[in-house]
Amino acid sequence: MSLDRADLTAATQPLNRARSMPAGFYTDPAIFKAERERVFLKHWFFLTRAEALPEPGDYRAFDSPGGPIVLIRGNDGRLRCFANYCRHRGSILLEGKGNVGGKITCPYHAWSYLNDGRLYGCPDMKDAEGFDKVENGLVALDLDEWEGFVFARFTKDGPSLREHLGDFPERMASHKLGQMRCTWSMTLDVACNWKLILENAVETYHTGIVHRDTVGAQQSRSPATRGDWIAIQVISGRSIATLGSDQPPFPPIEGLDEEAKLGTYFTVVFPTVQFAVAQDCLWWLNTRPVSENRTVLEVGGCFPEDRLSLPDFKARALPYYDRWERVAKEDVGILEKQQRALGSALYRPGPLSWRDDMVQAMGVWVLDRLGL
Known part of the structure; x- marks a missing residue:
């Protein structure tokens, strides 16, 4: 991996003399490969809201750093997540989203599985020596929910989801996130490293420039956190989830605690998702790293x-x-330019501002998991 030890030392110094991460942190395929093995395959990652799959047989397929996976609700009402391939010869089983009823059928050789992952039908396998239908069901990921937010991981080792979240549930308790419902989403294909998106999401240094004509300049504080998450809180007596100076269309959530009333939390729940929690709503930026x-x-x-x-x-x-x-x-536009600039043969890490504290925290978290 092409990360110079002196550059890493400079990036992890106290903030007033620290520098940004070296370019290879965002551009080196070897770093991305290491992240796949030591970050994406070992930690909880956010999928979707549970209410997005309300009926038995509802499913949604995802391309994840660990390969294709599918989330599906069984006839028993439980959500499960499986590697999205047939146990015969590896064909993709499901694409997009929809409802398969009680059974998933492979489009290649018609092996079929119940929506709880058990193998149901396997044509012409009666003569296969030692074949066991029980052992050839779909391969499950670990799955858990918190307040309707569905998370998965490729390993069963390590902290539980609640341990991973630390004091995030406590900090967000008065927002009553379990009573939220997702009503809108959009997907963008972004030509930049996943970390640039999340770093940008926890600093207000850029907002008065990149978002001059939308959200404008912002001021924030960085509350202390416990667990695998970080946050800034943009100080505003009203929700900043809409543009302009008028009062937002929806009133604040009843019963917000005094801290929550101060402004919007822009969080990163490591490794790959931001939850922006305002006084009247929540939105997320969920990154799925491709390369x-x-x-x-x-x-x-x-x-x-x-x-x-x-x-x-x-x-x-x-x-x-x-x-x-x-x-x-607007963010995507500037981040794609940043990614291009990081490819310069003359790039050198620059000094950090006091407003880059959570940018540094994000990088340090990843470095620690990579063992660098």
Whole structure:
């Protein structure tokens, strides 16, 4: 891996004399390979909201750094996550999203599986010596939920999801995130490293420049956290989930604690997702790393469930969707330029500002997992 030890030492110094990470941290295929083995395959990662798959047989397929996977709700009402391949010769089983009813059938040789992963049908296998249907069901990932947010991991070793989240549930308790419902999402194919997206999401240094005509300049503080997450809180007496100076269309969530009333939390739950938690809603930036210079970014938005029954909900929600899409695309534009610049043979890490504290924290977390 092409990371110079002196550059790494400089990047992990106290903030007032620290420098940014070396270019290879974002451009080296060897670093991305190491991240796959030591980060993506060993930690919890966010998939979607549980209500996105309400009925038995509902499924959604994902391309993940660990390969294709599929989330499906069984006839027993449970969500399960499986490697998305047939146990015969490895064909992809499901694409996109939809409902398969009670059974998944391989499009190649028609092996079939119940929606709880058990092998159901396997044509012409009666003469296969030692063949065991029980042992040839779909391969499951570890799966867990917190307040309707569904997470998976490729290993069963390591901390539980609640241990991974640390004090995140406590900090967000008054937002009642379990009562949120996702009403909107969009997906962008981004030509940059996944870490650049999340670093950008926890600093306000850029907002008055990149987002001059949308969200504008912002001020933030960095609350202490416990567990595998970091945060900044953008200070504002009103939700910043819509644009302009008018009061947002939806009122604040009832019962917010005094800390939550101060502004919007922009968090990174390591390794790959940001939850932005405002006084009236939540949105996420979920990164699915594809390569060292390509990331699939899903942006999703949630509101308290009781808002959805309002007769004018759709009209009142539109300003939120507009803000989430416009700001995400502004960020993508600048981050793709940053990725290109990191490819310069003359690139040298620059000094960090006091406003880059969580950018540094993100990099240090990854370095620690890589053992660098």
